[in-house]
Amino acid sequence: MIGKPRFKRPGENSWQEDKADIDAHSSTQFVYNAHHSLAIELQRQRLPIFKNRNHIIYLLEKYQTLVLIGETGCGKSTQVPQYLVEAGWASDGKCIVITEPRRVAATSLASRVADERNSILGTDVGYTIRFDDCTGSMTKIKYMTEGILLREMMGDPLLTNYCVIILDEVHERTLLTDIIMGLLKKVLRKRRNMRVVVSSATVDAEQLRDFFNTNTTKDSSKDTATILTIEGRTFPVDVFYVREPVADYVKAVVETCLRLHEQEESGDVLCFLTGMEEVDRAVSLLSEHAKLIKEEKQKLLALPMYGSLPNAEQLKVFWRAAKDTRKIIVATNIAETSVTIPNIVYVIDSGFAKIPWFEVETQTNSLIVAPISKASAEQRAGRAGRVRSGKVYRLYTEEAYESLVDVTPPQMQRSDLAPAILQLKALGIDNVLRFNFPSSPPSKNLLSGLELLYALGAIDDNGELTNPVGMKMAEIPLEPVFAKCLIASGEIGCSEEMTTILAMLQVQNVFVRPAGGQAALKARVAHRKFEVEEGDLITLLNVYTAYEKNRTSVWCQKNFLNSKALQRVTEIRTQMRRLLRKLEIEAMSCNGDVQQLLKCITAGLFPNAAYLHYTGVYRTVRGSRDLYIHSNSCLYTVPQPQWVLFCEILQTNKTYMRELTVIRPEWLEQLAPHFYERAAIDPI
Secondary structure, three states: OOOEEEEOOOOOOHHHHHHHHHHHHHHHHHHHHHHHHHHHHHHHOOOOOHHHHHHHHHHHHHOOEEEEEEEEEOOOHHHHHHHHHHHHOOOOEEEEEEEOOOOHHHHHHHHHHHHHOOOOOOOOEEEEEEEEEEEEOOOEEEEEEEEHHHHHHOOOOOOEEEEEEOOOHHHOOOHHHHHHHHHHHHHHHHOOEEEEEEEEOOHHHHHHHHOOOOOOOOEEEHHOEEEEEEEEOOEEEEEEOOOOOOOOOHHHHHHHHHHHHHHHHOOOEEEEOOOOHHHHHHHHHHHHHHOOOOOOOOOEEHHHEEEEHHHHHHHHHOOOOOOOOEEEEEEOHHHHHHOOOEEEEEEOOOOOOOEEEEEEEEEEEEEEEEEHHHHHHHHHHHHHHHHEEEEEEEEEOHHHHHHOOOOOHHHHHOOOOHHHHHHHOOOOOOHHHOOOOOOOHHHHHHHHHHHHHOOOOOEEEOOOOOOHHHHHHHHHOOOOOHHHHHHHHHHHOOOHHHHHHHHHHHOOOOOOOOOHHHHHHHHHHHHOOOOOEHHHHHHHHHHHHHHHHOOOOHHHOOOEEEEHHHHHHHHHHHHHHHHHHHHHOOOOOOOHHHHHHHHHHHHHHHHEEEEOOOOOEEEEEEOOEEEEEEEOOOOOOOOOOOOOEEEEEEOOOOOEEEEEEEEOOHHHHHHHOOOOOHHHOOOO
């Protein structure tokens, strides 16, 4: 184990018969596939988008950009690429690409479309997400995350391998969505035979059409962009509000679920909460109540749904429950637009969501729990009207609904822009300030992003990418601070350990933490075996090192570790090491020298330094923001170290630091002398 332990612990058939069996099986399989294909084709024809098939093909022949507006579930994410392939758009060897904001959406949609086309995933239809490529040379329909498309533009700025780009879920207005729209506007001017479909559920369609429209005259016949709205197949939805505000919305969600289960007729329930911890807490409470329900009543099955959930667990929400069972899905806002869960009749809306927010003064990214917008509230309510008349229970007053903002501000206006600037610089856009964004970002955020990249050594005094550091950072699909850690690991001599740590950080739920009882105590004791006083990152390294020696689900279960998450870490780690070879970073091990490893972490994460103030709270060096250690950290129950680095900030009732590493203050002066000096880091 690396690091200093936190605690001291004292008959055969003939060939002809075989052939007959095979032939009989093949004919049976053929009949099954024929019926299966017919059922899928009938299902496709019942979707609202089917009657607009010819309109979509015609408009893409006439216009370069089509803004497609339609409710989630109308079929635009799965059917449009199939219509284009059937119309011959991918017949010249080029590919149709659909971008998704989330990995779960890209993988689940690709699987669904491959099933509809009766093909094996990865052949005719495939997906590409970070550290996972499931495509081939014959792929015609490719689903991918937005970040992957942006990286492909670095090698092929004009995207010559693609004929149609479909931007899905544009209403979420993520940082990468806005960057890609700005870049595609430039690409469309160079490639007149290329087409772009901007697909969304709720968005200002006129604004997007005007953004992509390259015609500056009043002659509408020469427009290059147009709008098509698809009528959704929705049923009436009754909306109910609470009379008084609720004190604990997680508890209120559980109580509303139980009351609904007793009083309402059959139909599945979808509940919206903010994050993984709240979802797991609610599912645990509902599961406990489900055991108490008498057998003669309808049973209750509670299932979680969030982005970091293992793929096998995510798929459970799509399975049809038994006739005597009501399914209750507790989800984050991933179920708001990214995926459509069948048979939802009732929706319980907490009124909150977790959104990323960047504070320029303290240079910190936070996940804050904030009230949703009216557009999000309507989107959540729309989940209830898919199969029959539904009901929505909003856990906030009608007055509170009226006070909500109309739409959530685009991520471009509330994010750390350093990753975006780095990508734009790598694409050859030197003057980022003049880049045509759909929504202009605040100038202070742009300046802050440039300062961070300069501090990390990614750009020089003239604002140009440095070689090799800046070029390599742009190639690595990680946050700039983590990319710098990976590059520094080759120089310091601990790249093997650093790839393991960074791979572990890509998976959120390595530790299994039961909600209470004896299991929670056993889990706490089991996790202590891996914990060290150097912090969470070295603890994660110890977890994977131990897992490598055992690699069994029984061992993981015994130590309360998520075996599927650790399998995913193995895949990511393999991809990272392949990337190291591509970037010519030497693969080396520090052989247990923890000081060497801590210095490497400091070389990249130095902007995220915090010190223990004499008042008993931690403060950021820049901005003097009060911070607290998160309860899941291995440093939570030990004497507080003087100096720490954090990977992430989470804001709930307090501002918590997550994934901590204990460091020495002199390392900040040694490794980042341009960023820190003694007067700035003295806590007194």
